[in-house]
Amino acid sequence: MNTAKLFLLVAVFLGILGGCGVTTRIEPYKQSDVVVGQDESIVVLARKHHSSHEAEQRIVDCISDRLASGDDALNVYNNIEFEDELYPWFEPSMAPVTTVELSELLTRENVLNQVLSTGVRFVVWLDGSTTRVASGGGISCAAGVGGAGCLGLGWWEDDSIYDATVWDLQELSSAGTIYADVSGRSVMPALVIPIPLIARPQLAACRGLTQQLRQFLTSPGYGNGPITSSE
Amino acid sequence: MSDVNSRRQLQIIIVVASMLLSGCSTSIWVEADFPQPLVNQLPVSMGLILDDDLLDYVHYEELPRQASYTIQIGEANELMLVQLFESMFTDLTEYNEFPLIEPDSVEIDGVLWPELERFEFDVPVGQRDEFVEVWIQYIVKLYETDGQLVTEWPVSGYGKAEMIDRDDALNSAIVVAMREVGATISTKFTDQPELQDWLQERGNEASL
Numbered sequence: 001m002n003t004a005k006l007f008l009l010v011a012v013f014l015g016i017l018g019g020c021g022v023t024t025r026i027e028p029y030k031q032s033d034v035v036v037g038q039d040e041s042i043v044v045l046a047r048k049h050h051s052s053h054e055a056e057q058r059i060v061d062c063i064s065d066r067l068a069s070g071d072d073a074l075n076v077y078n079n080i081e082f083e084d085e086l087y088p089w090f091e092p093s094m095a096p097v098t099t100v101e102l103s104e105l106l107t108r109e110n111v112l113n114q115v116l117s118t119g120v121r122f123v124v125w126l127d128g129s130t131t132r133v134a135s136g137g138g139i140s141c142a143a144g145v146g147g148a149g150c151l152g153l154g155w156w157e158d159d160s161i162y163d164a165t166v167w168d169l170q171e172l173s174s175a176g177t178i179y180a181d182v183s184g185r186s187v188m189p190a191l192v193i194p195i196p197l198i199a200r201p202q203l204a205a206c207r208g209l210t211q212q213l214r215q216f217l218t219s220p221g222y223g224n225g226p227i228t229s230s231e
Numbered sequence: 232m233s234d235v236n237s238r239r240q241l242q243i244i245i246v247v248a249s250m251l252l253s254g255c256s257t258s259i260w261v262e263a264d265f266p267q268p269l270v271n272q273l274p275v276s277m278g279l280i281l282d283d284d285l286l287d288y289v290h291y292e293e294l295p296r297q298a299s300y301t302i303q304i305g306e307a308n309e310l311m312l313v314q315l316f317e318s319m320f321t322d323l324t325e326y327n328e329f330p331l332i333e334p335d336s337v338e339i340d341g342v343l344w345p346e347l348e349r350f351e352f353d354v355p356v357g358q359r360d361e362f363v364e365v366w367i368q369y370i371v372k373l374y375e376t377d378g379q380l381v382t383e384w385p386v387s388g389y390g391k392a393e394m395i396d397r398d399d400a401l402n403s404a405i406v407v408a409m410r411e412v413g414a415t416i417s418t419k420f421t422d423q424p425e426l427q428d429w430l431q432e433r434g435n436e437a438s439l
Contacts, residue, residue, distance in 0.1 A: 056393055088414030093414060
């Protein structure tokens with residue numbers, strides 16, 4: 001009887017674990033064969049001209065840090081220093097939205113010289129955000145003389161949708177785009193004690209985009225078709 | 232023994248009350264470090280008046296169902312505007328009030344007198360609102376050295392910041408809004424028709 005109960009508990013727990021997970025879809029498209037040179041740098045900037053959403057600073061930092069680390073680390077310019085050194089031309093209301101506007105901006109001699117002094121060849125524009133798309137369930141907690149405890153199941157689903165568009169400042173053109181759509185479902189079962197099993201789609205989007213950006217910037221023939229995975 | 236108990240109760244009440252009171256009011260001294268704008272200097276010697284209203288600007292507001300906010304923007308105003316105008320003009324002289332200048336004096340070509348006209352902000356209440364938002368509007372007035380008003384130019388800025396820590400987010404959103412104002416002033420100054428005419432006159436006078 002005890003064994004049967006244990007099996008039942010394990011089955012329920014595994015069922016709950018199965019409900020928690022991250023699904024990743026990444027679509028890279030590269031329009032040219034350019035790769036980053038040894039002395040060239042890249043900078044990751046958030047698109048901030050939307051009124052409703054903007055890429056969070058933490059994912060910009062996450063991608064920048066990961067690109068700059070490891071055995072095959074790239075030269076990554078600090079995004080805040082880049083925006084400060086080129087102030088006011090990369091402020092939310094002033095930043096070029098198209099490569100035509102970029103070309104116009106770089107006709108200004110002082111701006112061009114400043115860009116050249118940073119050594120940045122590629123700007124990665126990160127657009128998108130992480131939002132909660134659904135949530136449900138419920139947990140009740142109670143306390144008494146004999147003790148306290150919770151019972152129930154709560155869940156929520158977050159979507160991380162980002163575009164990383166790579167601009168080549170030397171060719172004054174867009175080198176391509178990597179699109180990432182990551183959804184993650186978190187669950188919190190409570191049987192006396194609530195146990196949060198949290199999915200982190202933003203971190204998964206950061207990992208996926210970093211991996212793809214590294215290949216994008218170092219492999220000439222990279223980027224055709226979607227990549228889908230589930231964890 | 233009862234004296235000790237009542238004193239302890241009083242201490243607890245004072246601690247709890249002060250914690251509750253501190254939770255109901257927020258005071259922010261805006262901390263900012265503004266970059267120098269990358270723009271071509273205009274060949275003009277400009278006077279700049281930063282009056283006490285601007286230098287001591289404090290915004291006080293009580294938000295319903297939230298807290299009272301005291302936001303001190305004066306020091307950030309000075310940092311932003313001095314840095315901005317020093318980069319925009321070949322020469323800048325600061326004044327506390329309108330300078331008395333001889334009619335034929337060539338020390339300065341004109342006087343700028345910025346005012347902070349409006350400041351609004353919104354701090355999220357619900358869990359779904361993720362951003363602190365700030366709107367700020369300055370009026371930049373340009374005067375001839377004889378005190379005649381050339382033009383008034385309203386310049387607005389909008390800033391938002393992720394709500395991770397309330398005070399830090401509000402500070403960041405204010406800085407973003409002020410940077411937007413600086414961006415507009417430094418890049419659109421010569422696009423204003425009255426300012427264009429005024430600069431043209433200064434150019435013509437210089438060439439004579």
